[in-house]
Amino acid sequence: MMRLMAAVMVLMASATATSMAPSSSLSSSSSSTSKSLNSALGSCHGLPYRLRGGCPEEGAVRVELSKHRQSSAGKQLRLRRAPSLLQRAPHAEPLQHVVVLRGGSESYSTGSESENDKKLGTKEPGFKSYGHGDDEEEEDEEQDLLDEVERSPHNVDALRELGYYLWEELGDLDRAESTFQDNVNSNPRDPVALCDLANFMCEERRNLTMGEELYLRAVESNPFDSLALTNYADFLETEKLDLEGAKQYYLRAIEGNPSDAEILCDYADFLAHRMKDTDEAQVFYKRACEKRPHCPKTLSAYGSFLSGQNQTEEAESFFLRAIDSSPHDPEALCEYGRFLWKGIGDLEKAEIYLRRALKSNPHNEEVIDDLAEFLRKGKCNDGEASEILALKDPMSDERSD
Numbered sequence: 001m002m003r004l005m006a007a008v009m010v011l012m013a014s015a016t017a018t019s020m021a022p023s024s025s026l027s028s029s030s031s032s033t034s035k036s037l038n039s040a041l042g043s044c045h046g047l048p049y050r051l052r053g054g055c056p057e058e059g060a061v062r063v064e065l066s067k068h069r070q071s072s073a074g075k076q077l078r079l080r081r082a083p084s085l086l087q088r089a090p091h092a093e094p095l096q097h098v099v100v101l102r103g104g105s106e107s108y109s110t111g112s113e114s115e116n117d118k119k120l121g122t123k124e125p126g127f128k129s130y131g132h133g134d135d136e137e138e139e140d141e142e143q144d145l146l147d148e149v150e151r152s153p154h155n156v157d158a159l160r161e162l163g164y165y166l167w168e169e170l171g172d173l174d175r176a177e178s179t180f181q182d183n184v185n186s187n188p189r190d191p192v193a194l195c196d197l198a199n200f201m202c203e204e205r206r207n208l209t210m211g212e213e214l215y216l217r218a219v220e221s222n223p224f225d226s227l228a229l230t231n232y233a234d235f236l237e238t239e240k241l242d243l244e245g246a247k248q249y250y251l252r253a254i255e256g257n258p259s260d261a262e263i264l265c266d267y268a269d270f271l272a273h274r275m276k277d278t279d280e281a282q283v284f285y286k287r288a289c290e291k292r293p294h295c296p297k298t299l300s301a302y303g304s305f306l307s308g309q310n311q312t313e314e315a316e317s318f319f320l321r322a323i324d325s326s327p328h329d330p331e332a333l334c335e336y337g338r339f340l341w342k343g344i345g346d347l348e349k350a351e352i353y354l355r356r357a358l359k360s361n362p363h364n365e366e367v368i369d370d371l372a373e374f375l376r377k378g379k380c381n382d383g384e385a386s387e388i389l390a391l392k393d394p395m396s397d398e399r400s401d
Contacts, residue, residue, distance in 0.1 A: 142170070145165055163176050164176075176204075177200060183196065191218040192227065194214045197214055199231075215232040219249075226256060226257045233253065237270060259291055262298070265284070265298045268302075269301060278305075288301075296331065296332040300319060300322040300332045303322065304339070312343060320336070322336070337354035341374055351374065351378075357371070363391070368389060372386075373385075
């Protein structure tokens with residue numbers, strides 16, 4: 001905690017200096033901010049951090065506790081998380097300096113070797129699996145989040161971090177709902193707060209009426225906000241099966257954000273899988289890849305699309321580009337592994353990439369399911385498949401039931 005506070009003080013000082021500097025020196029000031037953080041943070045909580053460059057405004061730099069999160073079903077939600085939780089890929093357009101202090105597949109700390117370590121190949125010095133920590137660390141994390149809310153009781157990011165921690169880490173649904181509701185009460189027009197509560201009500205409470213009301217409030221309060229528009233489009237698509245309605249909201253989001261590759265990619269997915277309009281889908285996949293040529297999500301999505309169109313060689317080139325851009329991205333590794341297995345029939349190579357995906361994030365349930373399916377159907381190894389499935393978080397199974 002002391003290291004974190006020291007880092008925040010260094011960061012604030014650097015941000016102040018940057019805001020006072022002339023515009024011509026902003027780039028060098030941003031670089032010096034990164035160096036200051038590098039020396040101040042060390043490895044808070046035993047974990048490394050990642051910096052993402054760029055600031056939304058001059059001198060606007062902030063520290064954030066962040067984690068890649070998944071839904072209770074193990075499927076990562078497309079756009080129901082705001083960029084402040086790092087749902088955008090590492091190569092997204094620069095938004096802000098973000099320091100990731102907990103979670104994610106790049107978490108490391110000292111630990112002992114186990115049988116699972118041997119099996120997954122995760123016994124490199126200092127490797128720590130995603131989400132693993134002892135009870136004392138979890139209590140410290142919860143207390144840190146509570147302290148942050150106490151210091152800033154109306155801060156959107158502080159409340160939502162606590163809400164998601166209570167929901168997805170502790171499974172404390174009542175406190176999570178109360179926290180999300182407090183965020184909406186404190187920030188009644190904020191699209192992030194409104195969409196977070198809507199997301200919770202739809203996923204966990206299955207109160208679709210209230211969820212839709214909240215999504216509409218987010219859209220009405222912020223008519224050009226991409227998060228609000230795409231969240232509501234996703235709701236219409238997945239919950240109400242109103243495909244024409246969803247299409248209109250996707251198009252509104254693209255009209256207001258024509259260079260947002262993630263929206264372009266999600267709309268392409270929608271066209272390909274829901275509307276079965278492969279020609280138009282390909283146009284938007286290409287646009288997304290042009291906007292963000294190093295984004296593993298976008299490249300993998302286009303690779304999967306091309307594979308479905310039996311364009312095997314071109315598909316493989318995009319999968320490999322995705323991995324080259326982000327060698328430890330579990331989704332990119334898993335997508336390529338599936339392609340090698342089901343698209344090409346190269347079982348040996350497929351196993352290598354599926355195991356690499358699990359090594360990158362042993363708590364990604366989609367990766368776990370895919371590797372287990374491969375072992376069971378591709379290798380006829382039911383025993384190890386069961387062992388891999390046992391890695392799943394039992395709390396997520398309880399929520400899905």
